[in-house]
Structure formats: structure tokens, C-alpha cells
Amino acid sequence: MATLWWAATPLTIAGVPITGLTLPHAAQLAHRLGARMPTSVEWEWMASGAVRRFPWGNDTPGRDHANLRGLGPGHPTPVRTHPAGRTPDGLWDVGGNVWEWTTAPWRRDRVALLRGGSYHSLAQYAECAHANDVPPGIASPGIGLRPVRDTGPTPPTRGDAS
Numbered sequence: 001m002a003t004l005w006w007a008a009t010p011l012t013i014a015g016v017p018i019t020g021l022t023l024p025h026a027a028q029l030a031h032r033l034g035a036r037m038p039t040s041v042e043w044e045w046m047a048s049g050a051v052r053r054f055p056w057g058n059d060t061p062g063r064d065h066a067n068l069r070g071l072g073p074g075h076p077t078p079v080r081t082h083p084a085g086r087t088p089d090g091l092w093d094v095g096g097n098v099w100e101w102t103t104a105p106w107r108r109d110r111v112a113l114l115r116g117g118s119y120h121s122l123a124q125y126a127e128c129a130h131a132n133d134v135p136p137g138i139a140s141p142g143i144g145l146r147p148v149r150d151t152g153p154t155p156p157t158r159g160d161a162s
Helices: 022-030 040-048
Strands: 002-006 101-102 111-113 133-134 148-155
Touching: 002 040, 022 101, 040 101, 040 111
Parallel strands: none
Antiparallel strands: 002 148, 101 111, 111 133
């Protein structure tokens, strides 16, 4: 398994997340940037650190955490607007603002998975474990992308065969 580098924010233009891309178009853009779309499992690990309910921790979202339904203006906002919502690793807007495309290579039905929730989502959609099934051809002002890069092999852990 590779060590991953994550974009600190969803991809943006003038500080606001890029949206309106289908999964194939988002994957092409990530590829042009020398990156790729994360798998749903990778995204959940990044967001939760295997211990958090929300990307920032276990606190219920408030206005300082995320742009979600009832907590924001009803449209995508500039990234880095919600400082309390950063992950412990310093990633912004992982929960709320815009859904993030992920791939699900184990699925044979070609359904893609969105993660993180958007400005129009209820708080439970920003939970790290939540995934939303959608067709990969859908495009929306509430769906963005956070590319990932493979940076090298993961160091062995106790019990790994050498």
C-alpha cells in the first residue's frame, strides 16, 4: 500500500471549490494534475483517522465546522472558511461545502460514491462513515473533488511479512 498525499482543500478556482464535473471529468482533471481520484476507503481513512465521527472530531457540526444545511448560505463558500472543521492533519472542508467524488473499484454496478456532504446536506452526511451512491455521470454545483497522489511505499507495520 502506498503513502498518500492529499490536497489540503478541494480543487478551487478563486478559492471556491470547482463543481459541476462528472466523475470521469473529475478523474481526467486529477490526472492532468499528476494525481488521481481517491477510493472511498482511502477517503474515509483520511477523514476519520479510524477514530473520528466527523473530520474534525466527534463534536456535532456548528457554523465554525462546516457549510451544511442550516449552517451556511445555501451555496459553496470559499475553502478555509470553517477553521474548526479542519482535520487534525490540517485538511480543510472535508465535511460540508461540497461532496467529494471517490471511486469504488470493488463495485460492479458502476455506481460511484460521494463523501463528505455539501452545503445542502444534513449533518449526518458529513460523518466520515457516510457514503452516498450516485451514477458517475451526474454533475452538480454541490459536488467537487479532492485529488490524491501516491507518494511511496507505506512503511511496514508490526506483523507485516518482510
